Amino acid sequence: MATTDGDKELVQLLLTRWRNPETGLDLATEVVYDVFLSFPDSERPNSVVVVLENGTQPFISQQKEKNLTADQNDPAVVRPYAAYAPPGNPQGKLVYANQGKLSDYEELVQNGIELNGTIAITRYGGAGRSAKAINGAKFGVIGVVVYTDPADINDGIVSEEQTYPNSWYMPPSGVERGSYSDHFGDLLTPYYAAKDFTYRIPEDNITGIPLIPTQPIGFEDAKILICNVQVNVYNHRRIEKSSNVLGLIRGSVEPDRYVLYGNHRDSWVHGAIDPSSGTAAMLEITRVLGKMLKEGKWRPRRSIIFGSWGAEEFGLIGSTEYTEEFFSKLQQRSVAYINVDIAVFANATLSVSGTPPAQSVVFKATKQVRTPDNSNSVYENWKLYFNRNSSIYGVIPRLGSLGAGSDYAPFIHYLGITSMDISYTYDRSKTSARIYPAYHTAFDTFDYADRFIDPGFTSHQTVARTAGNILMRLADTLILPLNVTDYGEMLEQMYKAADHEDIVADLRNHNISLAPLQAAIAQFKSAAAGLDQRIASLQEEESPSPLHVRMVNDQLMLLERAFLNPRAFPDEYYYSHIIMASRSSSIATFPGLANAYSSAKVSGNWEKVRQHLTIVIQAIENAASILEPVAQ
Amino acid sequence: MATTDGDKELVQLLLTRWRNPETGLDLATEVVYDVFLSFPDSERPNSVVVVLENGTQPFISQQKEKNLTADQNDPAVVRPYAAYAPPGNPQGKLVYANQGKLSDYEELVQNGIELNGTIAITRYGGAGRSAKAINGAKFGVIGVVVYTDPADINDGIVSEEQTYPNSWYMPPSGVERGSYSDHFGDLLTPYYAAKDFTYRIPEDNITGIPLIPTQPIGFEDAKILICNVQVNVYNHRRIEKSSNVLGLIRGSVEPDRYVLYGNHRDSWVHGAIDPSSGTAAMLEITRVLGKMLKEGKWRPRRSIIFGSWGAEEFGLIGSTEYTEEFFSKLQQRSVAYINVDIAVFANATLSVSGTPPAQSVVFKATKQVRTPDNSNSVYENWKLYFNRNSSIYGVIPRLGSLGAGSDYAPFIHYLGITSMDISYTYDRSKTSARIYPAYHTAFDTFDYADRFIDPGFTSHQTVARTAGNILMRLADTLILPLNVTDYGEMLEQMYKAADHEDIVADLRNHNISLAPLQAAIAQFKSAAAGLDQRIASLQEEESPSPLHVRMVNDQLMLLERAFLNPRAFPDEYYYSHIIMASRSSSIATFPGLANAYSSAKVSGNWEKVRQHLTIVIQAIENAASILEPVAQ
Ligand SMILES: [Ca+2]
Ligand SMILES: [Ca+2]
Ligand SMILES: [Zn+2]
Ligand SMILES: [Zn+2]
Ligand SMILES: [Zn+2]
Numbered sequence A, B: 001m002a003t004t005d006g007d008k009e010l011v012q013l014l015l016t017r018w019r020n021p022e023t024g025l026d027l028a029t030e031v032v033y034d035v036f037l038s039f040p041d042s043e044r045p046n047s048v049v050v051v052l053e054n055g056t057q058p059f060i061s062q063q064k065e066k067n068l069t070a071d072q073n074d075p076a077v078v079r080p081y082a083a084y085a086p087p088g089n090p091q092g093k094l095v096y097a098n099q100g101k102l103s104d105y106e107e108l109v110q111n112g113i114e115l116n117g118t119i120a121i122t123r124y125g126g127a128g129r130s131a132k133a134i135n136g137a138k139f140g141v142i143g144v145v146v147y148t149d150p151a152d153i154n155d156g157i158v159s160e161e162q163t164y165p166n167s168w169y170m171p172p173s174g175v176e177r178g179s180y181s182d183h184f185g186d187l188l189t190p191y192y193a194a195k196d197f198t199y200r201i202p203e204d205n206i207t208g209i210p211l212i213p214t215q216p217i218g219f220e221d222a223k224i225l226i227c228n229v230q231v232n233v234y235n236h237r238r239i240e241k242s243s244n245v246l247g248l249i250r251g252s253v254e255p256d257r258y259v260l261y262g263n264h265r266d267s268w269v270h271g272a273i274d275p276s277s278g279t280a281a282m283l284e285i286t287r288v289l290g291k292m293l294k295e296g297k298w299r300p301r302r303s304i305i306f307g308s309w310g311a312e313e314f315g316l317i318g319s320t321e322y323t324e325e326f327f328s329k330l331q332q333r334s335v336a337y338i339n340v341d342i343a344v345f346a347n348a349t350l351s352v353s354g355t356p357p358a359q360s361v362v363f364k365a366t367k368q369v370r371t372p373d374n375s376n377s378v379y380e381n382w383k384l385y386f387n388r389n390s391s392i393y394g395v396i397p398r399l400g401s402l403g404a405g406s407d408y409a410p411f412i413h414y415l416g417i418t419s420m421d422i423s424y425t426y427d428r429s430k431t432s433a434r435i436y437p438a439y440h441t442a443f444d445t446f447d448y449a450d451r452f453i454d455p456g457f458t459s460h461q462t463v464a465r466t467a468g469n470i471l472m473r474l475a476d477t478l479i480l481p482l483n484v485t486d487y488g489e490m491l492e493q494m495y496k497a498a499d500h501e502d503i504v505a506d507l508r509n510h511n512i513s514l515a516p517l518q519a520a521i522a523q524f525k526s527a528a529a530g531l532d533q534r535i536a537s538l539q540e541e542e543s544p545s546p547l548h549v550r551m552v553n554d555q556l557m558l559l560e561r562a563f564l565n566p567r568a569f570p571d572e573y574y575y576s577h578i579i580m581a582s583r584s585s586s587i588a589t590f591p592g593l594a595n596a597y598s599s600a601k602v603s604g605n606w607e608k609v610r611q612h613l614t615i616v617i618q619a620i621e622n623a624a625s626i627l628e629p630v631a632q
């Protein structure tokens, strides 16, 4: 867990490995930040208590998970809690509020249910963790209980016999811990690296965290909760020192170009899967590369930076601080960021999220790597599970889009660095689990990983081989393996989602035309095609000029930066990427435009639609001008 | 004048020259924007009228300047007006409000003078043009008259015999026109290029322009104004098409590196000096370079882009639109921006403003160029007039700091591109004129320039030689001639201004220490010194690797970008440069810090000081990390 003794030991382990004379890197550094965290009280356990009318308390929620495999009794196991939820002891009538979405509470009110002074019980999923409490408070709810519904995580299975340690399903006492914060990054130092001298906003100015006591519980306890309950929360918030560990391999030809690879180091409990499956992959990749390096057999063309991020579980804090502290040089020099957090959710198929320029290099790598059972290429197997019909390539594996679920978020949303997130995952036809069932509980153990997630750890190997292959391609290929025409396909798709007859009619009624957007996308596609042609002829040259190669690579590398506009979403921390920003509207078009359109339908603020249309067009035109011949 | 027939003719002239087969450039392009301008009514002239108690009007201000040299009768002469001032006919008691600063109005109120319902007469200088009216309106002033005080512009001279056409001094009927706007850039499209489809903010949301009728007059009229006056303003605001003309010379080795050179094309009246002296210099430079180019004798290493900006006089509109439209590629690829607007104010000495990295290249160039009379190097002569004692170099010429007075503003403040502004100017011991006296009047004519500003146009030649020399060095030198250690000296100076015992005591009382700022500056200086050493050894190499040179050049070029923080000054359009932003505080330290400190002394908001201290430190640390070895 972040900033604990275990975390510090892992820092030392990473430093030792990365400084190993036979298998280490060129340089390994620890960077420490002072970050704002939240912990349960060590003396007074949080609880949810049933209170009868006569004042007796026939039931109190379990203080920790049942000790099923000895791991749960480890003194380092943190008791279940909602990080950043305020302390308090509210008592009230219990109301079931589904997933705690705004619409869930609204529905209750519409059905005549009085929410004022109640305790809401909500299930995980559907809304962010903190949103359940933030939404509830708007309706007078005074405390929130969050549980994991067996239907969401266990395919409905609830019995001890059928759950871990007898299967991968969550035991009845399992509780998902988590950060109850809407934003990522250290909450007191948005946009600034959290050093000792750094300006911190007043705690009262923090937004996006619960204002009412909130506590997660297991489904075993959830089913007993009736009528009147009291939520007892004794969490503390405090500033702690959290470390990033940075490992470096210097590039031989272009040391000033960085390929970034990272994962977080902290977990909620043992974290065998989250994040240690990813950390294992990173350590294996660094060991192999470090060995080649130390033996003098290899040195990449570009520099590679490995990051072991601290305090991710509290809100991607370590990675965000890193992007804040080194904003300028990372933005100027980074080729791409590869994230492998939970390397293996399950062993059915690869799963990759990323921006369009990542697609081609991921495809190339996955065609070279075999599945864990050696029956197929990772690429072909992946295509069986996740695919789409591309207007350019036909049926191909489908890359997911990057939200803010792991440390790639500051790299893509704040810095505009082409990013990808890689894992192995399960067959969705076999389970409807929201995530692997032991996620963020005291059952996410080595034993669990070994017996139920990845027996033999062969999927771990596959992910390491895939991510390592991508990494080496990005670091070594003369011309960067980032395909920019693939952005054109995404822009086109987003345009089509906006170019729907109902939307077009609404827009026309307010004198808004999508024609300039269409023209900008056409300009982008033509610029991308032109660059592709110039790259093709460059690749045919026997000894292309180093500066010519660099020029083209800079265009490929910096394209993504043109989609950044730090003034586009002034109300949201960090989000600046016009194409990848978060979207609340259901229309799958450019997020700022989609959100403005959906709210204009209610508020009548069509000026905002006009504004976001301009923002999108200008970003696409800027992106096109990055790809066009540099002197025209 | 912007967007008039004369402007369009000049666009054609530039296109013809820059497309000339013998002396033209590689490419010349016209780019058109739809920008928001303001013009006087062609039928109803603006005026200031004296109104007696019996209703008679014994005096009305002159509709235009006296026709002293026939140029004033040119039908293209726009009548004097305050661009962007609203129409209206307020009438009231006349009050003299000095320069129309906030403090000027406050002083009047303290002296018991009732301002409500009055017309304020103010002189040019001290406050921005629009500020005089904006400030006045806060005190109930209903109209503003602005005149040019002979003490400020004419060394006190007022008689017709002693003024133009008999000397360079402003004739009694001369009126300074100008844009009455606080902001630069097209007022309806901040941050967006003003195309036809572009989102425009509602006119009512424009800030920084007068809300009360305002009119400039000459000192001849000003002295007659007594007691009760009426200001009659009939200005119109409208969107007009304004062009930039772009000229390109393609770089041979690094076409993706841009050296930018520009000046505006529009004037208020004839504009022989402002801007045509600068346009003449630009045309001469492009002619000479174009000739070498077409003869196959020369092609620069890097690309050169020439910009003839439209509508500068209304608020740097053309140049700002250019930076908005091509934000990404300009920010990624621009080495520096050279501005030569008024090339010659007078013929005594060179005058240069710029950021520190510009200093060294300006020094090198000016040592090679001779003064107009060939008596000295431009450098030595310059040092006689403007100098300072540098902690590194001893006595050297002094570069001024860049405000927002001409088209360099969007390049330095919005894009963070190293910028400089070059002119020849007068001997301040011989005149106290605020600016050359015919500035923005109908007397800024060829005859005026020829007889009083630069007889023989030798200073024009000197400026063209100097600017051309700088341009060629930036475009051709293998290692960019930008000295980054010179930034260290400026940071040190700014630190010293903050490290004053009174300030330190105030800060200590609020638990704020400057030590981390000092440490960041030390880190910067050490990083700069290290880079200097690496450059020195690189320069000794016989054939340095092209990518090694490029790496170092990228560090030099992109240093200035690290000082940008688009979130630092959320209330000000465009200003993002932590070191160069505008400062209202009298303390000559980092502008955000200085302003926050000065207001904290009044408001007690020391949190803002803490915040801006962090912003400054983080910017300097980021800048240092750009200069440090790229893989460490
Ligand atoms: Ca921070
Ligand atoms: Ca604009
Ligand atoms: Zn994780
Ligand atoms: Zn996690
Ligand atoms: Zn000018």
Ligand SMILES: [Zn+2]
Binding pocket: B274, B313, B440
């Ligand atoms: Zn001017």
